[in-house]
Amino acid sequence: MSLMTVRPRLSRKVRLRFDRHTGRHLLLYPEAGLELNDTATAIVCLCTGAWTIDDMAEQLTRAYGDASPGEITRAVREFLDVLADRGLLDGAA
Numbered sequence: 001m002s003l004m005t006v007r008p009r010l011s012r013k014v015r016l017r018f019d020r021h022t023g024r025h026l027l028l029y030p031e032a033g034l035e036l037n038d039t040a041t042a043i044v045c046l047c048t049g050a051w052t053i054d055d056m057a058e059q060l061t062r063a064y065g066d067a068s069p070g071e072i073t074r075a076v077r078e079f080l081d082v083l084a085d086r087g088l089l090d091g092a093a
């Protein structure tokens with residue numbers, strides 16, 4: 001199976017929350033948290049298990065047309081690798 005056909009999903013122990021004080025989204029998991037920028041938030045919102053990595057990159061390319069599809073695909077994979085390394089994904093990239 002190609003890595004690009006994997007359908008990442010946030011682990012059940014992970015929650016996406018909006019912090020009213022900072023105006024940013026946080027990815028919360030036991031004993032820790034990760035403050036997300038807008039791009040990371042967009043990627044996390046697609047981690048439902050419904051989208052392949054290719055699908056995610058395609059959607060983000062449409063949303064962020066100022067970056068090349070290759071750059072976006074690379075950024076999605078790198079960020080998903082970080083989440084997977086921390087054990088925050090099921091169906092990890």
